Amino acid sequence: MTSFDLTPQKREELLGLLLGKLESYYADTDALRVSPPLDIEQIQTEVRELFESSGSELEATNTLVEKLKTFSVHTPHPDYFGLYNPRANFAGILSDIITAYFNPQLAAWSHSPFAAEVESFLIKEFGQRFGYPSANADGVFATGGAEANLTAVLCALKHTHPDYAVNGLMGLNKRPLVYCSHESHHSIVKATRMVGLGSDSVRNVAVQSNLTMDTEALSQLIQEDLDAGHQPFMVVGTAGTTGTGAIDNLSAIHSIAKQYNLWFHVDGAYGGSAIISNRLKPLLKGIEHSDSITMDAHKWMSVPMGTSMFLTQHPNILSETFSTSNNYMPKDAGGLQIVDPFNHSVQWSRRSLGLRVYLSLLFFGWDGYEEVINHQTDMGEYLRTSLTKNGWAITNQSALPVICFTHPEYANDSEFATYITSKVVKSGLAWVSTYPVQGTLKVRACITNYSTQKSNIDHLVQLVNDAKIEYEK
Structure with missing residues (x-):
């Protein structure tokens, strides 16, 4: 009969491989493209071929991680300015491991x-x-x-x-x-x-x-x-x-x-x-x-x-x-x-969900969370200021780090926001979205990552500036 437990030696081997690869991803997320090319036929083929392969447990685990790394929008990336999908803190990740074991x-x-x-x-x-x-x-x-x-x-x-x-x-x-x-x-x-x-x-x-x-x-x-x-x-x-x-x-x-x-x-x-x-x-x-x-x-x-x-x-x-x-x-x-x-x-x-929050508070406390929330708010204000200095217009009013913007020359042009967003996303260097404000699409950027710094925001501003220049050619 198949042993779902595997052997202690095999478990140790698999955990060693997996934790090494996951730590490498976690430590070096910012070295990856933020978003992948979206070729649905290729992705479906990769899913089927991995399922039909007859590799070992080690090969299956290794390949699965690599495919996720290749075909994911990396929301933990500091240049991800998208939806409310932040980088998970490490205490939350540990709690998920604990929860998976105790179930x-x-x-x-x-x-x-x-x-x-x-x-x-x-x-x-x-x-x-x-x-x-x-x-x-x-x-x-x-x-x-x-x-x-x-x-x-x-x-x-x-x-x-x-x-x-x-x-x-x-x-x-x-x-x-x-x-x-x-x-x-x-x-x-x-x-x-x-x-x-x-x-x-x-x-x-x-x-x-x-x-x-x-x-x-x-x-x-x-x-x-x-x-x-x-x-x-x-x-x-x-x-x-x-x-x-x-x-x-x-x-x-x-x-x-x-x-x-x-x-x-x-x-x-x-x-x-x-x-x-x-x-x-x-x-x-x-x-x-x-x-x-x-x-x-x-x-x-x-x-x-x-x-x-x-x-x-x-x-x-x-x-x-x-x-x-x-x-x-x-x-x-x-x-x-x-x-x-x-x-x-x-x-x-x-399953238990509260352990994620509980262990995070045990690690960082309310003061640690307040510091992180205030930092993201500060980064949002820095983005507003940087965009304004570069001639962009902010089109929403919020104290939270959610910024909708366009260029005054194209304030009523939804195609402009779509072009800018598409250019940034396809570059793989950052991720932003569009949102209709007062009936016209605007570029939307949100600070969701506690590790996003001023350098990441400077990079985003440069990307949208470059995209604007290309739009006008």
Whole structure:
């Protein structure tokens, strides 16, 4: 019979090879192209040929790492200025190795009590940082902002419609509606589709010139929907929009939510981590009044992908929304004052996510994280200043390190931004994207990497300057 364990000698040999190659990649990421050529036929051929090869375990492991190194956008690269995909800190990487070995199952508390309590502890810690009372702070780790936002929609429905968990949408006689800005993340739309509300239940609120939600328009839209016989139940404020880093007026949204008795959720998947920085924390004023918060630790906290949190100051809402009875889950903790995680989450069987954040905080502490977040913010300001000095125009207003820009001569030319971005990405020397601001595509650059320095930003500015010259030829 095949031994999945392999022999101790083979394990040691494979680990030696793998750790050496991974350390080389981690130490020298900046020597690689940021992005690969995207030849789909070649990549599909490489996948098939590796699968059909009859090499040894060592050869398979070595080749797999090499293929990933060749055919990946290297988000850990300091010249990656793209989406919110940072370089993972080493503590987070170590925690993933530990988790893979122990393979804790967080459905039942009694199976992995230490890992489960780590997550409960962190939820309390983050809840209090956001201003939730300690006695009320609750939540759950999630695989990403989309799952956390889905959790928010489900909790909001249960809170505003107490019989929803039993009767579902069939028990409602009015159409439930969710409100968020035109700049909000599309996971809200996806969540409404998943719960059966449909995308038409999402009301997109107009934004102001700074791309934050127009709260007067929000109030007007809610009133119009009430007059039409609908039932508003939830409003989502965004703390750090994906495209431009805009932070909605959370205090004003809270006042409106309170007036109309709506669940107030803050999607702080990106900008929520600003709560760690004393300098940036004031930007989140009003978040302490929210009913729930989404925060992705895999963004500014630089832990491996798929580490998000849903936080709430309604301590019973998760159990009321997700609790089920069954005959097969372990009853070892039946007499203890605990809630099994499977009764507290969208997920059932799941791996530990909190260990990534826990070990990182053990290594670096809150002060270390504040330093890193402030550094990235400083690098964002340096990029704004450098671009302006070189004649470029900044087209978004954000204190976060998300910069959208174009050249004044081509302010209304989407093709210009597309050309600049394509030229930079195809060079393999950096990675940027485009985003529509006020109806026209702009170049978008975001500082996502704690190791990005002024020299990397100088390099990016030179690349876009050179691309502009070529565009004008």
